[in-house]
Amino acid sequence: MGWLGDNTMTRSSTDRLLIGVRSGLISVPFLVGVVLCLSPVGATAQTKGCNLVDYSDPARSVLTCDDGFILTAEKGAVYTLIDQDRDGRPHAVELKSKALLIEYPARKRGGFQVRTPHAIASVRGTTWIVDTAPTTSAVFVQTGRVRVGRAGEAAGTITLGAGDGVDVGPTDGALVSKPWPRERRLHLLARFGR
Numbered sequence: 001m002g003w004l005g006d007n008t009m010t011r012s013s014t015d016r017l018l019i020g021v022r023s024g025l026i027s028v029p030f031l032v033g034v035v036l037c038l039s040p041v042g043a044t045a046q047t048k049g050c051n052l053v054d055y056s057d058p059a060r061s062v063l064t065c066d067d068g069f070i071l072t073a074e075k076g077a078v079y080t081l082i083d084q085d086r087d088g089r090p091h092a093v094e095l096k097s098k099a100l101l102i103e104y105p106a107r108k109r110g111g112f113q114v115r116t117p118h119a120i121a122s123v124r125g126t127t128w129i130v131d132t133a134p135t136t137s138a139v140f141v142q143t144g145r146v147r148v149g150r151a152g153e154a155a156g157t158i159t160l161g162a163g164d165g166v167d168v169g170p171t172d173g174a175l176v177s178k179p180w181p182r183e184r185r186l187h188l189l190a191r192f193g194r
Contacts, residue, residue: 048088058193065089068105069112074098074191099131101192106144114139119168121148128160129188140165140180140188148175 050065059075071090073079077098081090092113093100104112106125113122114130116137121130126144130137139148141160148166149157158175160166165180 050089055193058191060192063090068103070103072101072192074100095130095132095137097132097134099129099188099191101127101129101189101194103127116151116168118151118170119148119166120151121146123147129192131188136167136169138165138167138188140185142189150175 049067050063050069052061052063054061061073063069063071063073063081067089069090071081071093075098077100078096079100080094080096082092082094083089084091090112091110092115093102094115096117100114102112102114102123104123104126111122113120116130116132118132118135118137119130119139121128121139123144123146126146127142128144128146129140129142131140132138139146139160141162141164143162145162146160147157148160148168149155150168156175158166158177160177163179163185164177165184166175166177168175
């Protein structure tokens with residue numbers, strides 16, 4: 001594994017690297033390409049053109065890249081960043097628990113995908129939050145548009161616009177986009193200091 005007790009990193013026999021980031025707030029595994037390198041301790045970490053900084057009020061970690069991509073993880077979030085073309089930058093994330101706020105600029109080529117046990121959300125040029133719990137995943141769009149589908153199903157995707165959200169569980173049935181009440185939006189955004 002990439003995280004050892006003496007804070008050193010080792011490479012596996014493949015050309016991927018499993019790196020643990022431990023900040024006192026969270027311990028999160030990252031699956032990334034070989035050029036992605038994070039400092040295992042301290043307030044900041046470096047990747048190719050990206051910085052990871054921990055904040056305390058509210059507790060969260062923010063990965064900011066020079067191309068405008070920003071990923072904010074709330075305290076305790078468990079996720080894996082995926083570098084599909086091994087260029088040192090994240091292209092997708094697998095979210096196991098808690099919530100992530102993602103800001104993905106419209107000018108970037110391709111899109112960014114968040115995969116949870118219940119839902120898959122894909123987007124470009126938007127700000128959105130994915131919150132995962134054991135039985136459901138919630139997707140909320142602050143700006144832009146996000147396509148959401150149930151994990152493992154090709155049909156039945158919906159598109160959320162600004163202010164819309166959806167709760168996705170393991171059961172069958174159509175996904176329904178709804179404007180989220182102000183209280184729910186504000187509570188979710190407050191978890192990220194917004």
